Amino acid sequence: MIYLDNGATTLPKPRSVADAVAWSIGHLASPGRGSSRASEEADDMLYELRITAGEMFSCPPQQVILTTSATHGLNIAIKSLAGPGDRVVISGMEHNAVVRPLFAAGADVQVARGRLFDSNKLLEDFDRLLTPGTSACVVTHVSNVFGWILPVEEIAALCSTRGIPLVVDASQSAGSLEVNMEALGAAFIAMPGHKGLLGPQGTGLLLCGHPVKTILEGGTGSLSRQPEMPDFLPDRLESGTQNVPGAAGLLAGIRYLRRVGIRTASERETELRRELVRQLRRIPGVEVFYGENQAGTVSFRVRNRDCVLLASRLAEQGIALRAGLHCAPLAHETAGTLETGTLRVSYGPFNTRQDGKELCRRLEKILERPEIEETLADHR
Amino acid sequence: MSMYFFTYRGATEARKGAAALRNSGVPARIDRSPVQLSRSGCGYGLWIVPQKAERAAEILRREAPYERSYRMDRGGFREAPL
Missing domain, CATH: 3.90.1150.10 (Aspartate Aminotransferase, domain 1)
Structure with a gap:
């Protein structure tokens, strides 16, 4: 084929990714849930993933959240920023992973449509629509359909000067282009683990630079006596046992990518x-x-x-x-x-x-x- | 014979602290918090030998702030602010 x-x-994945998944299934227990060596090693591996990804995307390790997909991360980001009637500006290249959560949240969505491959026209539209009172701006870094690299740095600058939180969908850029949380000043950047980062399906990362609302609650192995979710990251957004084999594979994928460049x-x-x-x-x-x-x-x-x-x-x-x-x-x-x-x-x-x-x-x-x-x- | 234990609410923050100490040549071991220290239930901490406790506290306050510090000896734990 x-x-x-x-x-x-991405298919195939590097051999090291498959090896890491297999190794973790045979050796790693539940992270944050025990004192055994196998449990500690699982925690060590997750921390190593946060460090490695954090270095790649200029984000502190505790703000690197493990998700199941970019869609999962985008849902957290969007639902943390937008509620019924809130004005949200998006590009005309957005995926349903952005459009549907906004629709479900009842947001007032304004589309900066632009013209295909015309960055200047797109920036004009964003400039016009990013008005005071806008709750958030959501933009894809690269169109999944056309491969158009949107002028995300310039859009980030517009958002920054107007105090509007920015969400970047890095589904098609993470691992292929530079994605820099610090430079963009983004509130959130969501990405899959299984595309450019070469990890297994069912993995993703959300980089968090803004207070978050939970969309899932449960055990985190921390602050167990309190009924509400911990107020600190990553625990606040990672209830339930993480996908340890997936995370091990994702770590191997990112390491492979760093070797290649x-x-x-x-x-x-x-x-x-x-x-x-x-x-x-x-x-x-x-x-x-x-x-x-x-x-x-x-x-x-x-x-x-x-x-x-x-x-x-x-x-x-x-x-x-x-x-x-x-x-x-x-x-x-x-x-x-x-x-x-x-x-x-x-x-x-x-x-x-x-x-x-x-x-x-x-x-x-x-x-x-x-x-x-x-x-x-x-x-x- | 005694040891210090610096507590954290989450595993990631504790690991960040351990890494900061390791980079400064201060040995530390991550562990789950003893139940008696986990006022909110389930936490994490770093074991540090007494000779390094002051130095560790200084590094951790800067790099990965901890919740509390305890000293453990034959009599058990007692809070030992550093």
Whole structure:
């Protein structure tokens, strides 16, 4: 299989990640729940993860919260900042992990829509909408659909001067671009552990720089006699036993990434994406969405072809990518692709030039025949 | 024979303290707080030898503030503010 869906989760993971998960299952007990060596080692490992991630993202270790996903972290962040009727400004590239919690919170959502790959227009829209009385601003660092790197530093500066808490969704940037909590002055930064950070699925991190509300309460191994949750981090947000094997794998993933270097990985993926854009544009009927400030992700669609059917045909030929709305209808609405969806290629650390070439070769082959013939052939 | 015990509410903060001490060459061992010291139930702490207690307190106040410090000897624990 040629795997081009690293925006969903990176695959394969480094061998060291699998080894760390297996080791933890055999050796580590419940952290913060006992005095045994196995329990202490589990706690040591979690602390090492907080330290390592904290160094990578310029965040104190106790403010590094273990979550199950970026979605989990975004829910905590958004529900800590926004309630019914509160005005919240978001970009036009947001994922449902942002849109749905805001809807559930009953927030008054204002969209700084901008234009795809036009950072200046987007900043103008944020500048206009970030008015006094705005409770929060939520922005994705990189669009999961189009790979557009949003001008998050400039948006952070606007928020900072106006005293508006900023939430950054780093789902597609953590591990691929520099993400700096201190420099951004963000209230929260949420990220998955299983994408750019190369950890196992079911892991994530939330960097907290703002008072939080809990969305889950329970045992923390601390202050057990009091009925309310501890008021200090990370305990306040980590009730129940943490995902120890997942955390061990995530720590191994981050260590791997630090060895390779984020910049090296990012430049490589961007170069692969550039080359793929050139190749795709040569194929008749293919519309490619590309522009300045684009990461290792690219979307395209094909005239008179259903993107999901095309993805299925490609999957049969061993090419894994993602088609449809990518859980981000707002981004498609902004780009004008809501009705058709797109096919998305997202590069990861183990892709090669040959992968993009193969995709184009097999795509051209599929496009030689009418869609109906391709579809029927599949059912014979 | 006695030991000092510096208490923390959470494991992460205690580990931060232990790391700060280790970086300064002060040996410390993390442990769960004895029940009698855990007024709110379940806590953590750092065991420090008496000779290093003053130095440890100074480092911890700066790097990872603790809740209380106790001295333990044959008579048990007694609060020993440092």
